[in-house]
Amino acid sequence: MLRVTALSVRYGETLALDRVDLTVGRGEIVAVLGASGSGKTTLLRAIAGLEHPTTGAITWDGESVAHTPPHRRGFGLMFQDHALFSHLDVRGNVEFGLRMRGRRPRPDNPRPDISARTRDVLDLVRLAGFERRRVDQLSGGEQQRVALARTLAPSPRLLMLDEPLASVDREQREHLASELHRIIRVAAMPTLLVTHDLDEAFTLADVVVVLDRGRVERCGPARTVWSEPGSITVARFLGVATELILPVADRTVRTPWGPLPAPAAADRAWVGFRPGDLRVDRRGAVTATVREVWFRRDHFLLNVDTEFGPMTATGPRSFDPGATVGIHADVEAAVVLDA
Amino acid sequence: MTARVPIWWGRALLLGVPLAFVTVFFIWPVGAILGRGFVVRGGVDLSPVGEVLTNAALRRVVGFTIWQAALSTVATLAVALPATAVLSRYRFRGRALLVAVLTMPFVLPTVVVATAFRALGVHGSIGAIVIAHTFFNVAVVVRIVGAAWRGLDSREEDAARVLGAGPVRTFVSVTLPALRPALAAAASIVFLFCFTSFGVILVLGGPRFATLETEIYRQTAQLLDLRTAAALSVVQLGAVVIALGVAGVMTGRNRGSHRLPTPGKIPARIGSRARVAAALAPAILLVATPLLSLVRSSLAHGGYGYSHLGTTPFGAAGSPADALATSLRIAAVATILAVGLGLALATAVTRPGRRNRVVRLAQSVVVLPLGVSAVTVGFGFLIVFDAPPLNLRTSWWIIPIAHALVALPFVVRGTVPILRAIDPRQREAAAILGARPWQVWREIDLRLIGRATAVAAGFAFAISLGEFGATLFIVRPETTTAPVAIFRFLSRPGATNVDQAMALSVILMGITGVVALIGERSANTRSASTARAG
Numbered sequence: 001m002l003r004v005t006a007l008s009v010r011y012g013e014t015l016a017l018d019r020v021d022l023t024v025g026r027g028e029i030v031a032v033l034g035a036s037g038s039g040k041t042t043l044l045r046a047i048a049g050l051e052h053p054t055t056g057a058i059t060w061d062g063e064s065v066a067h068t069p070p071h072r073r074g075f076g077l078m079f080q081d082h083a084l085f086s087h088l089d090v091r092g093n094v095e096f097g098l099r100m101r102g103r104r105p106r107p108d109n110p111r112p113d114i115s116a117r118t119r120d121v122l123d124l125v126r127l128a129g130f131e132r133r134r135v136d137q138l139s140g141g142e143q144q145r146v147a148l149a150r151t152l153a154p155s156p157r158l159l160m161l162d163e164p165l166a167s168v169d170r171e172q173r174e175h176l177a178s179e180l181h182r183i184i185r186v187a188a189m190p191t192l193l194v195t196h197d198l199d200e201a202f203t204l205a206d207v208v209v210v211l212d213r214g215r216v217e218r219c220g221p222a223r224t225v226w227s228e229p230g231s232i233t234v235a236r237f238l239g240v241a242t243e244l245i246l247p248v249a250d251r252t253v254r255t256p257w258g259p260l261p262a263p264a265a266a267d268r269a270w271v272g273f274r275p276g277d278l279r280v281d282r283r284g285a286v287t288a289t290v291r292e293v294w295f296r297r298d299h300f301l302l303n304v305d306t307e308f309g310p311m312t313a314t315g316p317r318s319f320d321p322g323a324t325v326g327i328h329a330d331v332e333a334a335v336v337l338d339a
Numbered sequence: 340m341t342a343r344v345p346i347w348w349g350r351a352l353l354l355g356v357p358l359a360f361v362t363v364f365f366i367w368p369v370g371a372i373l374g375r376g377f378v379v380r381g382g383v384d385l386s387p388v389g390e391v392l393t394n395a396a397l398r399r400v401v402g403f404t405i406w407q408a409a410l411s412t413v414a415t416l417a418v419a420l421p422a423t424a425v426l427s428r429y430r431f432r433g434r435a436l437l438v439a440v441l442t443m444p445f446v447l448p449t450v451v452v453a454t455a456f457r458a459l460g461v462h463g464s465i466g467a468i469v470i471a472h473t474f475f476n477v478a479v480v481v482r483i484v485g486a487a488w489r490g491l492d493s494r495e496e497d498a499a500r501v502l503g504a505g506p507v508r509t510f511v512s513v514t515l516p517a518l519r520p521a522l523a524a525a526a527s528i529v530f531l532f533c534f535t536s537f538g539v540i541l542v543l544g545g546p547r548f549a550t551l552e553t554e555i556y557r558q559t560a561q562l563l564d565l566r567t568a569a570a571l572s573v574v575q576l577g578a579v580v581i582a583l584g585v586a587g588v589m590t591g592r593n594r595g596s597h598r599l600p601t602p603g604k605i606p607a608r609i610g611s612r613a614r615v616a617a618a619l620a621p622a623i624l625l626v627a628t629p630l631l632s633l634v635r636s637s638l639a640h641g642g643y644g645y646s647h648l649g650t651t652p653f654g655a656a657g658s659p660a661d662a663l664a665t666s667l668r669i670a671a672v673a674t675i676l677a678v679g680l681g682l683a684l685a686t687a688v689t690r691p692g693r694r695n696r697v698v699r700l701a702q703s704v705v706v707l708p709l710g711v712s713a714v715t716v717g718f719g720f721l722i723v724f725d726a727p728p729l730n731l732r733t734s735w736w737i738i739p740i741a742h743a744l745v746a747l748p749f750v751v752r753g754t755v756p757i758l759r760a761i762d763p764r765q766r767e768a769a770a771i772l773g774a775r776p777w778q779v780w781r782e783i784d785l786r787l788i789g790r791a792t793a794v795a796a797g798f799a800f801a802i803s804l805g806e807f808g809a810t811l812f813i814v815r816p817e818t819t820t821a822p823v824a825i826f827r828f829l830s831r832p833g834a835t836n837v838d839q840a841m842a843l844s845v846i847l848m849g850i851t852g853v854v855a856l857i858g859e860r861s862a863n864t865r866s867a868s869t870a871r872a873g
Contacts, residue, residue, distance in 0.1 A: 070767070079767075
């Protein structure tokens with residue numbers, strides 16, 4: 001397994017990574033989630049050996065890889081925008097890693113039959129028959145699958161994906177996300193992917209790591225991180241749009257929609273809701289005035305004002321601005337933190 | 340970081356060997372000339388240079404050098420720009436062939452070009468010199484300005500048109516400013532080439548017209564006045580440095596992205612066909628006439644020149660065939676040297692990592708021979724390699740080394756932009772997929788510059804075949820190259836000598852033409868991948 005301990009990378013004055021701890025176990029998919037500039041790509045590059053850590057350790061099965069150059073680490077990295085070899089065709093790209101490794105068989109990766117392996121991997125990403133195609137004439141989704149095939153072909157002991165779906169059309173994205181999930185599961189490789197996209201992280205990963213300005217803010221099983229972000233910053237990043245400060249009595253938060261257990265013995269608590277967990281209707285436990293309405297294909301998103309402050313909620317139909325409405329909440333889904 | 344040590348060594352070697360080559364075979368000889376010009380009996384003395392500048396005859400030489408170069412530059416631009424405009428903007432059948440024909444003269448041996456004009460009866464006047472220079476340098480303008488013109492983002496012109504600018508307005512306010520750096524670069528290179536032109540002036544000017552280059556040669560070879568020659572070389576170097584500086588300022592530090600030029604898109608319709616023909620006519624006439632007349636003259640006297648290629652004229656060192664064989668051998672060695680050293684250097688300076696001072700220095704040092712005249716280099720060789728520690732004067736190697744030095748900048752300049760345009764992540768991706776550093780170079784760098792290298796090699800070969808100025812200084816009877824043989828045959832009395840010179844010129848032209856055409860073809864078929872790697 002991969003273990004990253006107190007990893008820091010400094011570029012001149014900027015600290016791109018600040019004492020990052022991380023593990024990727026056998027057969028585990030870990031997603032590092034962060035805004036652009038949070039240090040996600042630097043993390044992958046440092047693990048791959050393309051950046052030199054200022055401090056910290058990177059080990060594989062307990063052995064340090066600090067002195068192993070990138071071409072001997074046996075890690076696979078799929079670059080953002082793929083970095084396909086444009087002077088080679090699809091097959092040339094996919095078999096590249098096999099050709100490079102072919103001359104020096106490793107005990108755990110005996111000399112592979114290059115063409116058979118290439119065919120298998122292209123089958124896996126459903127690109128059989130594309131062997132002779134030029135990579136710059138492929139669609140974004142096809143390029144993404146070539147990049148994935150190229151990374152998978154030499155059977156790396158760790159699979160790293162940098163924003164794997166970023167350069168894919170919105171229509172293709174959902175389909176490719178499930179494809180990617182299937183392929184990673186079939187390949188059964190420990191996988192570390194970085195993304196800024198919540199859907200991508202939470203649909204693909206077992207474990208989610210939230211990175212902010214080079215620092216790990218939260219780390220845990222995907223469902224736990226989603227329901228218990230642990231801090232207001234992470235909660236906001238994970239889609240909480242409505243923030244309420246509510247009174248606490250007897251270790252219970254009094255919300256307009258019912259009681260919730262309080263996190264600490266304070267007299268106030270911070271309660272957050274994602275838009276999907278607040279519903280707008282004609283009447284509800286909280287009375288609100290509609291301020292703005294946006295159409296969102298299968299629902300409406302509304303900004304409303306209430307006695308507790310502004311809220312962002314969803315509704316099945318549109319309401320005119322200025323209309324008086326009611327807000328329902330799924331109290332179980334609320335994020336409760338210290339105020 | 341134990342793994343980095345061998346890489347560091349490799350890089351040092353890649354940088355060190357070409358740098359050592361340029362230092363020994365360029366900086367040292369040129370430095371020696373500077374020493375001769377400035378240092379007298381252990382002290383710095385400017386009097387030789389002062390004498391040159393106060394001597395009325397020599398001052399006339401300096402003046403004439405500048406005057407003919409300026410005149411030639413203006414004439415070249417006047418003939419070449421209309422043709423360039425048409426070739427860059429219009430699409431018509433035979434366009435590629437025309438580009439090939441117009442750019443071929445550049446690689447033709449100067450002596451051959453001069454001989455061609457002599458065959459036309461054009462010589463012994465400043466007009467002859469200017470016409471020959473124009474013939475030569477149309478290629479520079481077509482190449483440099485043409486590439487910039489085709490590389491222009493036509494959407495900028497479209498935007499200007501949509502914003503209400505007429506065709507003339509668009510040209511003046513959008514196209515011309517975008518072309519300005521290329522125009523300045525082309526003009527300054529043409530000026531430099533004409534300023535340092537040697538063979539053309541020696542063959543076409545006759546004794547009446549002397550430039551700095553021919554005067555340096557005359558002082559050395561005929562008057563044996565090395566001190567004056569050195570002083571003239573210093574003046575020459577100074578003028579070149581000033582010209583390069585002015586060119587640098589005019590061109591600006593415009594580091595455009597390396598883009599694949601898009602060929603002309605406007606199909607030439609009936610109405611515009613006349614315009615296209617009119618714009619191209621002067622350039623084509625200028626290029627085609629002397630070449631055709633050279634071929635015709637070479638057939639005089641029943642093709643005597645061709646039937647007597649193996650005949651050694653009385654008193655000469657060898658036959659035309661001997662000279663040709665020597666030239667081909669030298670060109671092969673010079674090409675290997677130039678390409679090997681050039682690729683090593685290009686690789687070293689474009690490796691990812693910090694661009695330290697050594698790398699930057701290496702890059703500017705290696706292109707220096709481009710600006711210094713061949714005659715100066717040849718003269719420097721004569722001074723330096725005549726005595727231990729490096730007594731190469733009698734060695735066969737001295738000529739291919741001199742030629743490689745002249746060709747080296749072209750190899751470096753041809754490959755560095757492409758290497759630099761390679762997305763570093765392509766190399767990183769290769770490394771992560773298990774490629775060792777030399778495998779990364781072989782699989783990525785070499786694959787992408789393969790064709791550019793072939794073009795550069797062809798160019799180096801052509802340069803070596805035609806090199807005259809430096810060779811004339813260091814040549815020995817048994818190493819007589821084809822251009823030197825042509826020059827010698829021409830300066831002997833007797834029609835048969837002229838016939839042999841003409842025939843040899845045509846053959847040399849044919850070989851360089853074929854080499855250049857191969858280069859041109861591979862440049863044209865260069866797949867989009869090369870440029871799109873960035």
